[in-house]
Amino acid sequence: MNSLIHARGLVKRFDGFTAVDGIDVDVRPGEAFGFLGPNGAGKSSTMRMIGCVSPPSDGVLRILGMDPRRDGPAIRARLGVCPQLDNLDPELTVRENLTTYARFFGIPRKVARARATELLDFVQLGERAGSRVDPLSGGMKRRLTIARALINEPDLVLLDEPTTGLDPQARHLVWERLFRLKQQGVTLVLTTHYMDEAEQLCDRLVVMDGGRIVAEGSPRELIAAHSTREVVELRFPTEDQGAYADELKGIGERIEVLPDRILLYVADGDDALAEVHRRSLTPVGSLARRSSLEDVFLRLTGRTLVD
Numbered sequence: 517m518n519s520l521i522h523a524r525g526l527v528k529r530f531d532g533f534t535a536v537d538g539i540d541v542d543v544r545p546g547e548a549f550g551f552l553g554p555n556g557a558g559k560s561s562t563m564r565m566i567g568c569v570s571p572p573s574d575g576v577l578r579i580l581g582m583d584p585r586r587d588g589p590a591i592r593a594r595l596g597v598c599p600q601l602d603n604l605d606p607e608l609t610v611r612e613n614l615t616t617y618a619r620f621f622g623i624p625r626k627v628a629r630a631r632a633t634e635l636l637d638f639v640q641l642g643e644r645a646g647s648r649v650d651p652l653s654g655g656m657k658r659r660l661t662i663a664r665a666l667i668n669e670p671d672l673v674l675l676d677e678p679t680t681g682l683d684p685q686a687r688h689l690v691w692e693r694l695f696r697l698k699q700q701g702v703t704l705v706l707t708t709h710y711m712d713e714a715e716q717l718c719d720r721l722v723v724m725d726g727g728r729i730v731a732e733g734s735p736r737e738l739i740a741a742h743s744t745r746e747v748v749e750l751r752f753p754t755e756d757q758g759a760y761a762d763e764l765k766g767i768g769e770r771i772e773v774l775p776d777r778i779l780l781y782v783a784d785g786d787d788a789l790a791e792v793h794r795r796s797l798t799p800v801g802s803l804a805r806r807s808s809l810e811d812v813f814l815r816l817t818g819r820t821l822v823d
């Protein structure tokens with residue numbers, strides 16, 4: 517078995533409620549693997565089991581070839597964990613947040629100091645090394661949490677919603693650093709409910725909904741398997757978009773009626789738009805775009821990711 521994470525029939529229950537409902541996962545060395553799904557899908561519960569902070573209720577789980585029920589400390593020593601909420605120490609400086617954390621791993625002080633300098637440069641916080649954490653922006657705190665997760669030179673880095681709550685510029689900076697880590701061969705496992713994040717970062721991902729995996733593959737494979745090449749979005753000047761669905765029949769392979777727009781799944785967006793106009797339909801808004809993971813999610817669950 518060459519997987520860094522190997523799960524079969526993995527289950528997490530809370531007082532009779534099943535948050536993770538029998539999932540199978542294999543994460544290979546060097547890949548960036550994602551859990552994509554809306555709030556409540558079971559992503560964090562899965563990550564917490566992988567991070568050895570929450571024991572599985574049932575099923576098989578091996579992390580780095582070890583059993584989290586038995587080998588938690590040995591596994592945690594080789595993991596880097598970036599939790600959903602930054603839990604940095606506001607009393608300490610940026611640098612001290614790294615060097616203090618290094619003590620949990622028994623890293624000698626001198627080594628920890630050198631690594632902290634290197635990591636702060638890596639996340640572009642070198643100039644803030646001596647400042648307190650409080651005045652840092654959300655994006656800086658996130659980058660510091662990522663640096664902290666790397667202090668023990670982990671084999672596997674777990675990132676729970678690495679860019680939730682950040683503005684677009686801060687998100688791109690985090691993505692860029694994670695991309696760099698990926699290039700260095702670090703195995704990344706992340707959760708996200710942003711389809712663009714999954715598309716940008718993940719080599720492979722599973723789509724989760726209601727505690728189950730509903731699809732698995734690379735972003736490209738998922739789109740090829742579950743959507744058309746292009747999508748036309750139309751917005752009509754009415755409360756009920758569905759009133760137009762009949763008149764659009766036959767354009768493309770599939771129609772989805774959402775509360776605020778209609779989606780036509782088509783091979784060629786321009787051709788489809790031309791046909792819409794030929795039928796004398798006059799949407800107030802229209803655009804043709806490539807299919808995305810959002811479309812895959814909608815197809816598989818009947819809901820949008822950000823419902």
Ligand SMILES: Nc1ncnc2c1ncn2[C@@H]1O[C@H](COP(=O)(O)OP(=O)(O)OP(=O)(O)O)[C@@H](O)[C@H]1O
Pocket residue numbers: 530533534535553554555556557558559560561562709
């Ligand atoms: N400690 C707990 N006790 C009871 N129920 C829980 C607990 N942790 C999670 N749950 C429930 O399990 C389900 C899955 O939650 P989880 O946090 O794993 O989802 P998620 O996909 O990570 O969503 P989010 O993006 O909101 O974190 C939710 O319905 C949640 O309310």
